[in-house]
Amino acid sequence: MMRRKRGALTVVLLIVLAMAGCAGDAVNDASPPEEPGLAEHAAAIALEIEADPDSTEQILERYGLSAEEFENMLLEISEDEAMREAYTALVGD
Secondary structure: OHHHHHHHHHHHHHHHHHHHHOOOOOOOOOOOOOOOOHHHHHHHHHHHHHHOHHHHHHHHHHOOOOHHHHHHHHHHHHOOHHHHHHHHHHHOO
């Protein structure tokens, strides 16, 4: 079970790294929509938890995260100004 949770977090981090690596590429109007970034992913989880705090454990489990992994995700976001602003814009103050 823990291996699956780590796998999901790894996938999210790989998506973020891939997006960062492509940041300088020219944008093609025909390109498919980008996957959500780390801030957007964390905001979606946070909004679900806010809507139903009693189901926090089940929500995190559905996303393949432990409470500690979600905390680490939020910490990583808080340390990056652009991600912090994106997260705050999605969840509010």
